[in-house]
Amino acid sequence: MIIMGIFNAIDAAASGMSAERLRMDVISNNIANANSSRTAEGGPYRRQMVVFEARANASSFAQIMAQQQSAGSGVRVTGIMKDQSAPRLVYDPNHPDANKEGYREMPNINIISEMVDMMTATRAYEANVTAVNAAKNMALKALEIGQ
Amino acid sequence: MKVDSLLLSPVKLQNTIMDSNNVKDPNEQKLKFSDVLSNALNDVNQLQLNAQRSSVDLAAGKIQDISEAVIATEKATIALQLTMQVRNKIVDAYQEVMRMQV
Numbered sequence: 001m002i003i004m005g006i007f008n009a010i011d012a013a014a015s016g017m018s019a020e021r022l023r024m025d026v027i028s029n030n031i032a033n034a035n036s037s038r039t040a041e042g043g044p045y046r047r048q049m050v051v052f053e054a055r056a057n058a059s060s061f062a063q064i065m066a067q068q069q070s071a072g073s074g075v076r077v078t079g080i081m082k083d084q085s086a087p088r089l090v091y092d093p094n095h096p097d098a099n100k101e102g103y104r105e106m107p108n109i110n111i112i113s114e115m116v117d118m119m120t121a122t123r124a125y126e127a128n129v130t131a132v133n134a135a136k137n138m139a140l141k142a143l144e145i146g147q
Numbered sequence: 148m149k150v151d152s153l154l155l156s157p158v159k160l161q162n163t164i165m166d167s168n169n170v171k172d173p174n175e176q177k178l179k180f181s182d183v184l185s186n187a188l189n190d191v192n193q194l195q196l197n198a199q200r201s202s203v204d205l206a207a208g209k210i211q212d213i214s215e216a217v218i219a220t221e222k223a224t225i226a227l228q229l230t231m232q233v234r235n236k237i238v239d240a241y242q243e244v245m246r247m248q249v
Contacts, residue, residue: 139229140225
């Protein structure tokens, strides 16, 4: 397509919006499971984190060379990883999941850091929306030349 | 203190339009204006169809991401505006020619 060149900025920002939305999903899931002491694979729920990587759509040598002088094409989600830090121990002897000493293993989630992460994701999403709007305005301004 | 003069460095178009004009390919030379125009119109039409499809998919719940549908619509809008500007220029040129004294 000839005209696709003008949409590079919009495509990159759109990939950022998709990525931040996924991050928001993961954070919501973490907050929802902040007190889940059981999971399908056993043990308490473990905090999940998204891993982003810069996306390069190069496959051939010529494309890689061309990319040295052009912007990339947005962000890609590498995967969702689990936080391997130790679970929180809460003294709750009457709970069915409590061990012999009366402690219950709780997810390794700090609700405050999850809230901060959520704010970060929201602001990053807003930044991507602003980038889309700016790119659109630039394209429309260019169409006003000569009027 | 020596200050380097500011030079305007031209932006290079990597691979798309400029290079294809420079290539001395016999097929490229034969590309007619009407073909270019109809190709561009096809692209715009494709974007409009994409936008329509993504709206329908969003309403049907197939798209999880709202931004995907909105961005498809925005792209279609920008492409259509560009098309309208090109059309205006073509009509202007036509009228200019018709106004010529014979």
